[in-house]
Amino acid sequence: MNIEIGIAIFVFTMTMLVIFWRPNGINEAWPASIGAAIILLTGIVSKSDIVDIFGKISGASITIIATIVMAVILESFGFFHWAAARLVSLSKGSGYRLYWYIQLLCFLMTLLFNNDGSILITTPILILLLKNLQLKPHQQIPYLLSGALIATASSAPIGVSNIVNLIALKIVHMSLYMHTAMMFVPATLGLLFMSWLMYTVVKRHLPKKLPHASKDIEESFFTKQFHPLKGSISVETKRKRTQFMLKVLLFVFVMRCLLFVASYFGIPIELVAVLGSLILLIWRWYHLRTNPIDILKKTPWHIFVFAFSMYVIIYGLHNVGLTELLVKVCEPIVNRGLFEASFIMGGLVSILSNLFNNHPALMVGTITLTEMGLDPITLKTIYLANIIGSDMGSLLLPIGTLASLIWMHILKENHIKVKWKDYLKVSLIVIPLTTIVTLFLLFYWVQLIFS
16 A cells, blocks of 8 residues: 555656646646556556546536537637727726726636636737737736636636536535535625735736727738638628627527526536537538538547546545545544634645645545535535635646646747746735635625525
8 A cells, every 4th residue: 555655646746747847838638647547557546436537527528628619619700809809999098997808808708618718718819909909018917917817716606617616516416506506606706806906906017098909800800710702790890790799699608507507407517518519510600601620629628638637646646545634634624613614624725726736636625525424515615615725726826727827838829928926926915815705705605595
């Protein structure tokens, strides 16, 4: 057993180091899958464990991939360039107003899709928008940083916006509907507090008045992307294009709502997510005559590989006794009462997330909770406190979440330098306070709805 403990800890440590380092921009699925292969070959995780793992992550992975497919389809419609153009228009030349519209955009994109997808969507659009406004690098950073923080943290209100949240829901036997009923109000209020606090921190770095855009982002995209003879939405007036985009957005919103309806009635939510993607795919073919094969190339299938591999590694740590050790450490904390347990466990997951990334931190924390024999309400409340630590508290350092790592990689590819010093100037003030406030709100909201 001592050898197995050593192997499991070594594999986990090396996997996380490579994911943080990302040599030559290597995809995070590679180190995770290699680590998982070692765990499987050494027999630390059995065949029966594999079946259990697959059952826990398959539905979550399908749901997330289906929502990312919807995002890819929307991108081909030109939705995100249209949205960027609307940001410029709605801001009316005010740098302060632009900040708040960027916050709203990033929040909505995470709610409609997921946090990783939101980062992949909004970051390139914000880079395009800010460069088009010819803002200086030091003026771009507050918008990019605040947008990334709110996009990542916005996965807290609804469990379907983060793959690790969906997997954890399966572990604690909690429906998406119940998660939202207990979490949406406190987490959304926490996000509002976070946006306001970030605004007070970065306001002096924001331009009061925005310069004129060098070109029309929307028109340049449609002119380049489509040929007038196609008769597509690209050659219609801006007004008609806006009507079309709002219809598409309404469809995505309705499909998102149906996920919660399906959860309430016990219908697998991945079925609804896949159905929505297929309908949107047919809609795109009807309007643009685009071959659906391109979706196979653009879909990030590695997400499933990453999630499965990380869970195998965590399961390996569980099998060699990590969970048993954590139960002994955490049980006295949980027995102090729900208020203290929520804060201490949420804080613990925040620290572990910043040290080891929020995916393994939340998985380990959730498995530990299920081993304590807690009553359903206590289990779910402390689990949601862990979610706050995983989705919000993890943002203290830029290596705390996969979404943050993706964001840093995109910035590097676009030759935008955001130093750790720039990040920490905001995060050290905003993240601890936001996490504490949201944990307070969660505790009192749960007391209110279950009293």
